[in-house]
Amino acid sequence: MAEIGDLSLTMALFENFTIRRTWHEDRWFFSVVDIMAPLSGSPNPRRYWAELKKRMKEKEGLDVYASTIQALPMPTADGRRQKTDCADIEGVLRLIQSVPSPNAEPLKRWLAQIGAETLEEADADAYQLRTHHRLKLHYLDTDLMELVAFRGIITPEQRQALRDSNYAGLYGMAGEQELIQFRKLPMGGDLEEFMGTDEYIANEFQRSQAALVIKQRNIQGEAAIRAVAEDVGVQIRLTIERIGGMLPEDMPRYRRLARGEWMTPELLHSVSFNWNADEDAPEAVDRVIPIYELPEGAAELTLLEERHLITDGEAAPRERRKGT
Known part of the structure; x- marks a missing residue:
């Protein structure tokens, strides 16, 4: 990927903060001063960065210009470009370690998301794998809902409650809406279209094992089914914690997959088709x-x-x- 010179493409947003970035040596570099704004909370991030450089050299013996920082051209407010202290993702993570901040973990997740998106854009195989698992999770969701429709979960409200239970155990949250808010996704959006391959696989395992337990134990009734779904998620989550893996809620949020990217033509037609009022309704x-x-x-x-x-x-x- 060549360096992106367009001003709108050299900006990234972290919460309400604008972070300048530039593509250099096959990776993103970020303006350190811009990173310091949300990280330090200082009204003068430029001065904070100047003091941090001195402190890191005096207390840690680290010359940031020898190990972490490169001076790269960045756009300025008046449209010019001037050399600015910049760091790649690894360098920014190193700086985060030196600044006690409530935004440290959110910034790490934000950087992980950018890294994941960059990897996907550069790797066609990774993109195809992601779309494959999005479709697979859709089928597993559908199979589970069809299974429980015969066991006491029929209404849209009951199905949504089961979706909440699927997420509750696996993510350690109350349900889908809390997870959407945590991920800062658009309200009403499809949570599953922002997942990456690893997160899809964790959810696939939860759905398939929940369905298996429900069938093997002949589970009946909404409360019992939801309890199974949540417990299966809890067990998967505990295993991830035990082996030191990344918990699902900490996995990077990816670019949204539009339906046309992952749905088969037949599936896309079936979900978008509306019965014409002038035509006969389908036979019951x-x-x-x-x-x-x-x-x-x-x-x-x-x-x-x-x-x-x-x-x-x-x-x-x-x-x-x-x-x-």
Whole structure:
């Protein structure tokens, strides 16, 4: 990638702070003065940086110009370009270690996101892998929702509650909306379209194992199903913590994947198709789902009831019990 000279492309936003950056030696370099603004909280980040350089040399024996900093042309407020102290991602992380700041961890996550986006843009295989796992997670989400539709989770509110439980255990948060706010995603956006491959895989494992436990144990009812989903996520999270891996909420946020990037043509058509009011509605389909129980000590399954899942083009299937 060549150096990007357009002013609008040499700016990045961290919260409400504008960070100048430039592409140099095949990686991004950031204006250190701009980084100091959110990191230090000082009203004069230029002076703070000057004092920090002296302190690092006196107390740590570190000459930043020999190890971390390069002077690179950066745009100024009047449209000119002048040499400015800059550091790449590794260098900025080194500086963050020397500044006690409540913004240290958010800045690290922000830098990780930029690094991930840069890697994806430069690696077509990484992009294809990400779109593959986005589609795979969609199918696992769909399979799980179809499975529990026969076991007590039918309404949109119940399905959303299950989605919250899927995220709650894995991310250690209350649910989807809290995670969207934590990630600073647009409200109403699709959380899963901002994930990276590693995060998709963690979610895929949670969905597939939750579905497996629900089937193997014949879990019934909203509360029991949600408890399983959350517990599976908790166990995955504990394993990640035990091996010292990166927790899902700390994984970088990626550029949003539009539906057309990861959906198959057939799937894209099915989710975007609206029934024309002048056309006949689709014929209703009544699917009979037998619910069995294996009593303790018994050799054969006992039929408890039959449930009917009726789909007729509505937003959600309707359930009808036997005899209704």
